[in-house]
């Protein structure tokens with residue numbers, strides 16, 4: 274086939290796709306109407322995950338899982354916006370990794386808005402200014418984001434989903450040659466995580482590393498000055514049209530941040546592969562063995578605890594600690610429910626959601 278014939282075929286397929294997508298949206302609208310009647314929630318990540326898993330199994334063409342996810346997550350996002358326009362608050366600024374995480378899950382049709390602090394994202398969801406909020410909860414190189422854990426303890430919000438995201442840094446600049454770059458702007462943490470690239474590219478050359486509050490700010494400065502560059506997220510550089518000279522310049526390819534989606538409701542159905550997050554305040558925590566006996570109940574019920582971290586309770590002058598716990602399973606699973614019910618005075622359930630990492 275020549276180019277014209279191939280493009281003709283593609284056009285015909287696109288016409289069919291459009292018709293199918295419109296058909297899908299008509300059903301989605303009906304689902305939306307049913308949900309309004311039964312007051313059930315619009316975003317059902319466990320249903321979306323099961324669609325993606327089914328399509329991956331069914332697939333025998335060129336698309337891989339990543340491509341299927343990219344296309345269908347966008348379709349789900351358009352669908353949800355047909356049911357009810359979605360507003361998503363995220364820890365900004367625009368172009369931050371949290372922004373990238375939010376868009377990766379909610380698609381580009383949802384309305385995303387940046388907020389300056391983790392606390393304000395919690396407030397936006399609590400006051401229903403946003404239907405969902407996205408905040409970072411831990412980085413596998415730097416540990417837990419303790420501010421997020423503190424607000425999970427304070428606000429009555431739930432974790433409805435998690436987004437594990439590899440953190441890649443891009444090197445972006447208008448400079449035509451590396452040796453014309455005199456200044457590099459970024460966050461300290463990004464400089465720390467890209468030392469190999471900086472040493473190898475600028476070892477011989479005098480270049481100033483200037484820390485700023487966010488990698489998006491770094492991009493703004495680099496846009497104004499051709500002798501400077503920014504180390505930033507891919508989304509920050511592309512949204513500002515600052516040319517990316519190098520991608521994935523981080524030292525460790527295993528640098529992951531886990532983000533969580535906050536919502537008001539707990540009612541996420543079990544998917545068969547779930548994680549539950551809890552804050553535990555074992556009573557008599559000063560007595561020897563009280564934590565051990567609390568944990569023993571999970572062991573006896575054959576529940577796998579995948580994380581336990583102590584976290585200051587921040588109550589009065591005491592040095593009391595709470596425990597931030599992740600476990601395999603859903604709160605509706607019989608064996609999990611039994612232990613949680615036994616300890617219901619000591620445990621706040623922060624959510625059960627599809628396990629992705």
Ligand SMILES: C=C(O[C@@H]1C=C(C(=O)O)C=C[C@H]1O)C(=O)O
Nearest residue numbers: 301304315316317320321349352
């Ligand atoms: C249409 C629905 O609502 C949302 C959209 C989905 C979709 O587009 O397939 C799937 C789950 C929900 O997040 C549904 O619940 O079936």
